[in-house]
Amino acid sequence: METTPIVNKERPKVILTGASGYIGQNLLKKLKEDYDVIALSRHGDSKENEEHVEWRSCDFYSTGDALEALQGADYAFYLIHSMMPTAKLTQGNFEDMDAILADNFARAARKNGIGHIVYLSGIVPEDLPEEKLSRHLRSRLEVQRILESSGVPVTTIRAGLIVGPQGSSFPILYKLVQRLPIMTLPTWTRTETHAIALDDVLNALKNSIGNEEVKGRAVDVGGPDVMSYKEMLRQMSEVLGVKRRFIDVPFLTVNLSKIWVTLITGSTREMAYPLIESLIHPMVANPERMVDGISNGQTSFKEAAQAALDKERQEKVEAERKSQESSKPEKSKPTLTATAVKKSSVRSVQRVTLPEGKDAHWAGQYYLEWLGKALGPFIRVHTGEDGVSRVYIRFLSRPILELSYDPVKSGEDRAVYLITGGMFANAKDAHSGRLEFLMIPETSDCVVAIHDYLPAMPWFLYKYTQAKLHLIVMYAFRKHLEHTRTLGRSSTSEKASGSVGTPASVEAQS
Missing domain, CATH: 3.30.530 (Alpha-D-Glucose-1,6-Bisphosphate; Chain A, domain 4)
Known part of the structure; x- marks a missing residue:
C-alpha cells in the first residue's frame, strides 16, 4: 500500500538571535532545513530574505525592538553576548550589559508566548562556589537565571572550547601555535578542558529545541577528547605540521597571560580577557548533566581542528574570488541606528x-x-x-x-x-x-x-x-x-536586640 506524502505541512517557526554571528550563521543553515527561521541581527535590514528565512533588525537594548522582533514564533535560540562595544563610547562591563540584553529578551519571550528557549552557555565547574568563578562564567550563570525568570522553559546547552573557523577561543589557540616557535606555558595550561566540534554543538542546539526531555535543564556537551590546553597546543602543532617547543613555567599568572595572548594573537581585550580568565577552571562535561543524542560529540579535536582550518582556507579563496568578480564592494543598507x-x-x-x-x-x-x-x-x-x-x-x-x-x-x-x-x-x-x-x-x-x-x-x-x-x-x-x-x-x-528608635x-x- 502506497503512503501519500504530506505536503505543505506547517513548519515550526523559530527565532534565531545573533543570526549573523559565528554560531548563528552556521546554525541558520541547519535550522532552515526543518524550520521557518526568523533571523535577528542588529542590521538585519541589510540582509535578503530567502526561502524559510525572514530577516529582522533588532537592538535588544531596546524593549520595544525586542517585543516586536519576537512576534509570531514558537521557539527561540538565545545566542547573544555583549563582549564587543555597540556604541562609539561604551562605559561599563560586559556582565551588566549581558544582564540587560537577557532581561529584555526574557520579557519579550514571555509576552509573545514563546514556548521554549535554548541558550548556549559555558561548562560550569560543579565544585566551585559561584563567587570564585571567572567573570565570564558568573555572567553566563546570571543570564541563565534571568532567562528562566521569564517563566518560559529554558534549556541551557553548556559547552567548553568550540572548535571551528572564526569564533573566539579556537582562533586564539591557532594563532599562538602558528606564530610562536617556543611557548612558555603557565600552570593554567595544564587545566583539563572538553573541546567540541562546531558541528556537534550545532546538532546539540538543533536537537534540543522543542525537546520535552531537556526543557528546564542545563545540559553539558563535549567531544570524545578530554585534554589539557598544553596537549591541545601540541595537537594543534601536529595539525599545522610545525614543530613547537613547550616549556612549563610555574610563575606566569593569568593577568600576564592576558597581555601576551592579546599581543601575539591580535585579539581585542574585550574579547580575549574574559575568555582567558576562565581558563583556570576545568571545563569538562559532567556525566550527570549529559543527555543521549545531544551531549556526546563524535568529532575528535584533531579532526575538528583540521576541518576548521580547511574551511577557513576555503572561505578566504571564495572571498578573494568574489572580490575579483565585483569591482564595487558590497555595502550594507544604511539605517538611522547604524548611522x-x-x-x-x-x-x-x-x-x-x-x-x-x-x-x-x-x-x-x-x-x-x-x-x-x-x-x-x-x-x-x-x-x-x-x-x-x-x-x-x-x-x-x-x-x-x-x-x-x-x-x-x-x-x-x-x-x-x-x-x-x-x-x-x-x-x-x-x-x-x-x-x-x-x-x-x-x-x-x-x-x-x-x-x-x-x-x-x-x-x-x-x-x-x-x-x-x-x-x-x-x-x-x-x-x-x-x-x-x-x-x-x-x-x-538594633531593633532586633531591643534598642529603641531609628536614625x-x-x-x-x-
Whole structure:
C-alpha cells in the first residue's frame, strides 16, 4: 500500500538571535532545513530574505525592538553576548550589559508566548562556589537565571572550547601555535578542558529545541577528547605540521597571560580577557548533566581542528574570488541606528545594589533627588508639574538635560526616563537616548544605564569631561547606597536586640 506524502505541512517557526554571528550563521543553515527561521541581527535590514528565512533588525537594548522582533514564533535560540562595544563610547562591563540584553529578551519571550528557549552557555565547574568563578562564567550563570525568570522553559546547552573557523577561543589557540616557535606555558595550561566540534554543538542546539526531555535543564556537551590546553597546543602543532617547543613555567599568572595572548594573537581585550580568565577552571562535561543524542560529540579535536582550518582556507579563496568578480564592494543598507552609533552614540552601564525592599522606580526618583543634594553647590534638579525632571548648572536658566519619565516603556521592575532635551543633548538629530533603571530578577541589584545618548558638545570635549564626570557621579551614588544599606542593617540589628528608635538619616533615605 502506497503512503501519500504530506505536503505543505506547517513548519515550526523559530527565532534565531545573533543570526549573523559565528554560531548563528552556521546554525541558520541547519535550522532552515526543518524550520521557518526568523533571523535577528542588529542590521538585519541589510540582509535578503530567502526561502524559510525572514530577516529582522533588532537592538535588544531596546524593549520595544525586542517585543516586536519576537512576534509570531514558537521557539527561540538565545545566542547573544555583549563582549564587543555597540556604541562609539561604551562605559561599563560586559556582565551588566549581558544582564540587560537577557532581561529584555526574557520579557519579550514571555509576552509573545514563546514556548521554549535554548541558550548556549559555558561548562560550569560543579565544585566551585559561584563567587570564585571567572567573570565570564558568573555572567553566563546570571543570564541563565534571568532567562528562566521569564517563566518560559529554558534549556541551557553548556559547552567548553568550540572548535571551528572564526569564533573566539579556537582562533586564539591557532594563532599562538602558528606564530610562536617556543611557548612558555603557565600552570593554567595544564587545566583539563572538553573541546567540541562546531558541528556537534550545532546538532546539540538543533536537537534540543522543542525537546520535552531537556526543557528546564542545563545540559553539558563535549567531544570524545578530554585534554589539557598544553596537549591541545601540541595537537594543534601536529595539525599545522610545525614543530613547537613547550616549556612549563610555574610563575606566569593569568593577568600576564592576558597581555601576551592579546599581543601575539591580535585579539581585542574585550574579547580575549574574559575568555582567558576562565581558563583556570576545568571545563569538562559532567556525566550527570549529559543527555543521549545531544551531549556526546563524535568529532575528535584533531579532526575538528583540521576541518576548521580547511574551511577557513576555503572561505578566504571564495572571498578573494568574489572580490575579483565585483569591482564595487558590497555595502550594507544604511539605517538611522547604524548611522547614529557610528557618529557619536554613548552607552554607559553601571550596577548598584539597592536597600532592602526598594525597586527600580524608587531608584529612579531617589537618584534624581540625590543628584541635586550631592552636587548641590554646582547642580540643581527640578521636577515640574509636567513630570519632566530638569537638571541645571547653578545660576543658569537653561537646563543641561531634560529627563521625561515614560510610563509606556517602564514596567515591572523597570523605570525609563527619555532624554528629551537640554543643552548637553543633541536634540537636532532623531534622539532615542534614555536613562533606564532595571532590576536584576530575584536580587537587589539594579542596573543603571544610559542608552543611545547623543551629546551636543564636541566629541573630544565630551569624552574627557561629561563622560568622566558621569562615571564619578555613578561611583558616588553606588557608595552612597552601600552606606545606606549598612545603616539600614545596623538599625534592623538594633531593633532586633531591643534598642529603641531609628536614625533620622536612615528614615530620610528610605
